[in-house]
Amino acid sequence: MASDTTLTPVTIPAAPIEARNAPISVVGPVAWARANLFSGPVSTAVTLALGYLIIRWAIGFIDWAFINAVWSVPNNQTQACRDARGVGACWAVVTEKHRFILFGTYPYEEHWRPALACVVFVGLYIVSAMRRFWRKELALIWIAALTTIGVLMWGGVLGMPYVAQERWGGLPITLILSTFGLAFAFPLAIMVALGRRSRMPAIKAICVLYVELIRGVPLISLLFMASVMFPLFLPEGMNIDKLLRAQIAIILFAGAYLAEVVRAGLQALPKGQYEAADALGLSYWNKTGFIILPQALRMVIPPLVNTFIGFFKDTSLVLIIGIFDLLTAGKTAIVEPAWQGFGVEVYITIGLIYFAFCFAMSKYSQSLETELNQHRRR
């Protein structure tokens, strides 16, 4: 169809031109610094000014956090800490109170149990993160791990004394609320997102109503409803665990947000994918399971993890209904008169714990993205 065009060659090289290394002014750290930090007088001035501020601040922080810090004090004698105020950190509060911060009011001599439960949680995260465990057996691993955690926390068997749920606290509570919360909210979100796109009006209406209602109220009011109002509707004598009620509130809340993220992925998928699956005669569930969700979920990994991280931290809101999560335990640890005024050190410590979990999630999501989107690279 296209007519032949003839080009007159200008010069014909005698031999192919070999590839050469780029000159040193193009690659390497020196070139990078020149291009990004010192590309002009303004840029150089900003670089120097910011560099000065960063170094000053870093020196000040190292002085406070390490050099002038008080690491431990004998027998709640906080005088050394009070003397160091303003110049050095009092890490003694963390050394002294770390078990209370981590495990709350759980019986002191039984602390190995929530500690072990946390280890099981982290182990569960690591196993679930590895793609070679992404098989049906993973469900069994989850059931086994969660059962173990339940047994450890409640006790009452195997010679472990029973510990009522009211006495649980600290890190295990945070991990329980977020793990169960997201583990149940995610499948719920997928069903709701699919339901919102359903052609059946009743299902669609229910899903829209659910998302809009839940998204329209703050999590705090949902938690209040779960803890204060919900028991009023139950028949007398019937009582559902407070933690479970908060857990359900969190699942419902996270579900609504995640559903919208998943829906975004469903919407972003080209219509042709649905049509090709339909044309092949795939059933709705085959189409959804093999074609739609795998692609839609991969596209929304960044906002999904964003929501996950948000909810991991939002579990700290349960403090308003008196559940002893990590943050509440930390707050309570410094109520004691001897330790009042050392909040910064405690909050930094708690912040680091939250950061460790969130940063791990964020890093993992990045690697997952590259791994799962391999097919998009050429």
Added chain:
Amino acid sequence: MSAAIETVASAARLDAPPAIFMDRVNKWFGSLHVLRDISLDVAHGERVVVCGPSGSGKSTLIRCINRLETHQEGHILVDGIELTDDVRALDAIRREVGMVFQSFNLFPHLTVLENCTLAPIWVRRMPKREAEELAMEYLNKVKIPEQAKKYPGQLSGGQQQRVAIARALCMKPKIMLFDEPTSALDPEMIKEVLDTMVLLADTGMTMICVTHEMGFARQVADRVVFMDQGEIVELGTPETMFNNPQTERLKLFLSQILRGH
């Protein structure tokens, strides 16, 4: 104008239902009347090319055949089964009707082989080994068996479209629909896809093909349907249609596409 073909088609109708039977089909997109009183029979083994200017409803017409679009009036029977809201009938029809799209619509997250085996395994309940052998057989036929383990994104447009043809054939359909299969391809890749389609036509497959490739129409089509503004304007053998167009609209259309070539 195409009496001979019409007689053959009617004769075939006596012993078996036609592959496709459309009777006064009407469709609207909102208030836009996109298919107007479309009546068309396609016999088993017949190759029909549908052409017409863009917006003439030709894609909509073939998309109605496997109900990617629903028609609002008239009847469509595929292999004797009427297309209605009955999901069972629809599943039965979609199993027997393969489709190739303009934009390939391969599943990018699955390998070429997985693209081809998915439907046979889950719709036809074929064992995995058997489905893979079948897929390799068809990938051989479209001449790209060596790409089986790659992802669609790693292939050229022409190769992707041939995979799409193999994927549809793996369901062993009775009827194949082609919706402008070469329109999204670079010129040098059109031929490899058309060659594949000619091979398929030689096997006696019932084919309905929306295309602007008039050379292909001349070579394989038993009948050509010319559509304009949602209606069938002319219908006949490629020779009568191209050499002796009856209507001004077809004359205009042919002069336009021939100028483009």
